[in-house]
Amino acid sequence: xxxxxxxxxxxxxxxxxxxxxxxxxxxxxxxxxxxxxxxxxxxxxxxxxxxxxxxxxxxxxxxxxxxxxxxxxxxxxxxxxxxxxxxxxxxxxxxxxxxxxxxxxxxxxxxxxxxxxxxxxxxxxxxxxxxxxxxxxxxxxxxxxxxxxxxxxxxxxxxxxxxxxxxxxxxxxxxxxxxxxxxxxxxxxxxxxxxxxxxxxxxxxxxxxxxxxxxxxxxxxxxxxxxxxxxxxxxxxxxxxxxxxxxxxxxxxxxxxxxxxxxxxxxxxxxxxxxxxxxxxxxxxxxxxxxxxxxxxxxxxxxxxxxxxxxxxxxxxxxxxxxxxxxxxxxxxxxxxxxxxxxxxxxxxxxxxxxxxxxxxxxxxxxxxxxxxxxxxxxxxxxxxxxxxxxxxxxxxxxxxxxxxxxxxxxxxxxxxxxxxxxxxxxxxxxxxxxxxxxxxxxxxxxxxxxxxxxxxxxxxxxxxxxxxxxxxxxxxxxxxxxxxxxxxxxxxxxxxxxxxxxxxxxxxxx
Amino acid sequence: xxxxxxxxxxxxxxxxxxxxxxxxxxxxxxxxxxxxxxxxxxxxxxxxxxxxxxxxxxxxxxxxxxxxxxxxxxxxxxxxxxxxxxxxxxxxxxxxxxxxxxxxxxxxxxxxxxxxxxxxxxxxxxxxxxxxxxxxxxxxxxxxxxxxxxxxxxxxxxxxx
Numbered sequence: 001x002x003x004x005x006x007x008x009x010x011x012x013x014x015x016x017x018x019x020x021x022x023x024x025x026x027x028x029x030x031x032x033x034x035x036x037x038x039x040x041x042x043x044x045x046x047x048x049x050x051x052x053x054x055x056x057x058x059x060x061x062x063x064x065x066x067x068x069x070x071x072x073x074x075x076x077x078x079x080x081x082x083x084x085x086x087x088x089x090x091x092x093x094x095x096x097x098x099x100x101x102x103x104x105x106x107x108x109x110x111x112x113x114x115x116x117x118x119x120x121x122x123x124x125x126x127x128x129x130x131x132x133x134x135x136x137x138x139x140x141x142x143x144x145x146x147x148x149x150x151x152x153x154x155x156x157x158x159x160x161x162x163x164x165x166x167x168x169x170x171x172x173x174x175x176x177x178x179x180x181x182x183x184x185x186x187x188x189x190x191x192x193x194x195x196x197x198x199x200x201x202x203x204x205x206x207x208x209x210x211x212x213x214x215x216x217x218x219x220x221x222x223x224x225x226x227x228x229x230x231x232x233x234x235x236x237x238x239x240x241x242x243x244x245x246x247x248x249x250x251x252x253x254x255x256x257x258x259x260x261x262x263x264x265x266x267x268x269x270x271x272x273x274x275x276x277x278x279x280x281x282x283x284x285x286x287x288x289x290x291x292x293x294x295x296x297x298x299x300x301x302x303x304x305x306x307x308x309x310x311x312x313x314x315x316x317x318x319x320x321x322x323x324x325x326x327x328x329x330x331x332x333x334x335x336x337x338x339x340x341x342x343x344x345x346x347x348x349x350x351x352x353x354x355x356x357x358x359x360x361x362x363x364x365x366x367x368x369x370x371x372x373x374x375x376x377x378x379x380x381x382x383x384x385x386x387x388x389x390x391x392x393x394x395x396x397x398x399x400x401x402x403x404x405x406x407x408x409x410x411x412x413x414x415x416x417x418x419x420x421x422x423x424x425x426x427x428x429x430x431x432x433x434x435x436x437x438x439x440x441x442x443x444x445x446x447x448x449x450x451x452x453x454x455x456x457x458x459x460x461x462x463x464x465x466x467x468x469x470x471x472x473x474x475x476x477x478x479x480x481x482x483x484x485x486x487x488x489x490x491x492x493x494x495x496x497x498x499x500x501x502x503x504x505x506x507x508x509x510x511x
Numbered sequence: 512x513x514x515x516x517x518x519x520x521x522x523x524x525x526x527x528x529x530x531x532x533x534x535x536x537x538x539x540x541x542x543x544x545x546x547x548x549x550x551x552x553x554x555x556x557x558x559x560x561x562x563x564x565x566x567x568x569x570x571x572x573x574x575x576x577x578x579x580x581x582x583x584x585x586x587x588x589x590x591x592x593x594x595x596x597x598x599x600x601x602x603x604x605x606x607x608x609x610x611x612x613x614x615x616x617x618x619x620x621x622x623x624x625x626x627x628x629x630x631x632x633x634x635x636x637x638x639x640x641x642x643x644x645x646x647x648x649x650x651x652x653x654x655x656x657x658x659x660x661x662x663x664x665x666x667x668x669x670x671x672x
Contacts, residue, residue: 084514342586389586396588396636403583407620408591408630417632476639478585483640486516494513498583505546508539510566510575510595510625 002041003146004159005033005088005133006352008384008487012162015049019092019137026066028052030076031088034490035131036351038327044086044131044146044157045352047488050076065106066091077123084492086131087123093138101138103145112153120147120154133157163352163382217304218258229448230258236447237261239328241316241344243292244268245277245427246334246358248299249436252279255300257444261308262300263328264293267315277429316340317403319495322347330446331355332439338399343498345388348381349480352488354446355381357388358439362426362461371426374461376435380442380453383487386473387480391456405500431461438466520585520638521545527642528649541580548648549577555598556660563597574598577626578651585638589651593626600659631658 011031019027029051036043052058052068059067080087089111093101103111111134112118123132124147133146134154144157222230236259240247243266254262270278270285270292278292280299293311300309314321317339325331325347333344336359348355360376381387388394401418412418438457445451454468478484486493521540525548529538533550540548552568553576555561561568568574574595581587621628631654639645 084512339583342583392637394586397632397634399583399587400590400633403581403587411628412630417630474639476641476644478638478640478645481640492514494515496515496517496582498581498587500582504620505579506541506544507547507577507593507621507624507626508549510577510593 002159003044003133003155003157004041004161005044005046005135005144005157006161006163006488007046008352009162009164009382010384011046011049015051015090016137018049018051018053019090020094020139023094024063025061026063026092026094028058028061028066028068028089028091031090031135032076032080032083033086033088033131034350034488034492035086036326036490041327042131042146043352043490044088044133045488045490046088048482049090063095064104067110073119077127080130081127087133088144089119089132089134091134091136093136096138097140098138099140101136101141101143103134103136103143107134107136112147121152123147124149135160163354163384221257225444225448225450232447233260234258235260236329237263237327238443239263239265239325239331241265241325241331241333241340242335243278243296244274244334245429245432246336246360246436246439247332248277248279248281248292248296249433250332250334250358250440251296251300252303253436253440255303255307257440258304259307261310263310263312263324264296265312265314265316265321265324266292267313268292270295273424277427277432317343317497317499319497322495325353326351328353330443332358332443334358334436334439336360337402338394339402339498341388342394342399343495345381346479346486347495349383349387349486350489350493352383352490354383356439356443357381358435360427360431360435362428362431364426368426371462374431376431376438376459376461378435378438378442378454378457378459380446380455382446382455383480385455385480386471387477389477389479390474391471392474403499405502407502408500434461435459517582517584518545521548521580521648524585524642524648528647529652532649532652545580546582547577547579549575550652551575553594553652554656556656558600559659560599561595561597562599563595566595566597568595576652576655578648578655580648585647588631588633588636588646589648590631590633592629592631592651592655593621594629596622596625596627598627629655629658631655 015029015031018029021027029049031046032048032050034045034047036045052072057069057072059069076087079085093104110119112120120132123130131146133144135142135144142160144160145154146157147154218230238254238259240251240254240262243251243264247264247266251262251264268291269289270281272286275281275283275286278295281295285295291311291313293313297309297311300307310324312321312324316322316335322343331344331348331353333340333355341357344355344357347353357379358376362374363372364370365372379388404412409418438459442454442457445453456469456471458467458469473480475481479486525538525540529548537551538548539551552573555572555574559572561571561574563569577593578589579591580589637645638647
């Protein structure tokens with residue numbers, strides 16, 4: 001089983017700053033977390049830091065040791081039990097600047113030294129089902145472990161990820177990490193227990209279809225990102241939502257870049273009108289009405305047979321399809337609908353998965369002979385900062401139309417509120433390619449940073465201009481603000497279907 | 512046991528906003544899926560009279576009001592609501608808008624249950640974590656009151672809010 005701890009950057013920096021605030025004294029705090037239980041992996045999703053700030057929060061504190069008070073312990077344990085949260089004890093070794101900080105004998109004794117009498121054993125008994133981990137922060141490194149009640153001892157945490165929104169050099173930890181392995185400023189800055197940096201994907205099996213010669217296959221890219229950057233790509237799983245004009249271009253780019261796995265979600269079938277824009281599609285696919293994700297599977301396998309490709313023939317509005325995204329490291333969506341944005345935005349915040357949303361639009365004159373406006377947007381959501389809701393760009397009327405039941409649609413058509421005829425929008429491949437390429441560029445910049453991030457890019461095709469727009473979090477945002485209690489809650493919250501059921505509702509009789 | 516944020520939100524809005532406004536005894540809701548909430552006696556704007564002789568609100572300015580809560584709530588605004596079939600404004604019954612039985616094109620599946628259908632075309636909707644700072648079920652109730660207050664718009668079968 002692989003154990004991963006994922007931090008939003010804000011929480012990581014807040015906890016690290018507090019824990020290393022005094023070079024003469026150890027500090028202590030708790031991290032509250034959600035969890036995402038996957039096949040072969042448990043992701044602990046950190047959302048809140050509770051520092052032991054007050055005198056009564058601590059039993060004792062010195063240069064070489066620290067212990068939380070029983071009152072503080074029980075207060076936090078109760079919060080976890082009541083809310084279904086998981087727990088990480090954090091403390092610091094401010095004296096350790098070695099780059100290889102380790103848990104001390106005192107730490108071992110406090111956490112599990114006396115068998116069931118340690119805090120790990122106690123919480124396992126008091127709140128079964130709660131994951132309990134611990135992290136020790138040194139000046140230049142950290143170490144982490146997680147308790148396994150079945151074997152009554154902790155095991156090392158395999159990886160710690162920090163989802164970052166800002167320029168790489170501003171994160172102290174990375175500058176002091178072992179530089180030779182972590183790509184400078186990678187968004188998912190990853191560390192192994194005992195301060196060791198992530199081992200990158202083994203190239204032993206990957207690339208077998210090319211005789212394992214990845215250098216040859218990706219030689220030009222390696223000149224741009226380095227071998228470490230290429231290794232990051234080949235250990236990354238990306239979910240692509242929508243396999244149409246935008247999504248197919250994204251999928252092809254990811255396949256050629258050499259990611260580890262692509263999960264592609266779409267329930268549409270190829271039509272003849274798609275062939276002008278959907279990469280990999282052919283005349284026969286339209287004739288046979290082949291699913292778009294299947295067409296892309298063939299296309300990806302032809303490009304690189306080593307890439308794992310998982311087709312999901314379903315709409316992303318179906319919670320089951322959404323669930324298939326839990327193992328993704330990144331989500332890129334080209335569906336360009338408000339309803340899919342709504343569910344993906346919340347999913348991204350809930351499971352701490354970065355999400356890039358692509359959209360484009362084009363208008364023509366009345367005769368459809370001349371383009372009068374055209375452009376696109378690339379929006380990058382890094383959980384823990386702002387989200388799609390904060391933008392206030394959801395068109396409520398469009399959203400209602402997308403989600404409308406057949407029955408309601410018929411009623412509204414009969415009243416003349418809506419036309420009842422789907423009017424196709426103009427669409428051309430070069431605009432799709434431009435927007436998809438901008439999105440791929442931002443994705444690569446998350447993984448292997450090479451420029452300042454643009455979290456909201458607006459492209460105007462007619463003036464050939466790009467704008468990078470600054471966005472602030474809405475403190476009352478119902479999705480990403482701390483009060484919304486969605487950030488990092490993972491499996492605790494149900495993935496709900498936002499589509500109204502077509503069945504007749506159970507209305508009570510009037511009177 | 513996974514938590515449904517939608518149910519948690521609706522429960523909160525009922526207890527913190529609707530109960531103080533309309534009274535607990537005056538409210539009924541779908542206890543399982545939270546797909547509807549009913550205000551048994553919803554006060555109508557001036558000029559409206561309930562002309563349903565079988566109704567306990569007959570000849571008064573009250574109607575039972577049922578609001579359908581969408582699956583995507585609170586991100587998605589409610590758009591369908593249901594009221595008494597025999598509401599009268601001045602001397603008019605607004606048959607077309609209320610889609611009462613016998614009006615020719617009725618597609619309302621709830622006429623047998625005594626409900627007439629209305630819809631709201633909400634163009635702007637912002638829910639917030641602080642219930643009082645954003646849109647919620649109470650703002651929808653107020654919007655319905657405003658729609659009915661604007662009789663001229665109702666007659667035109669037109670409203671954007």
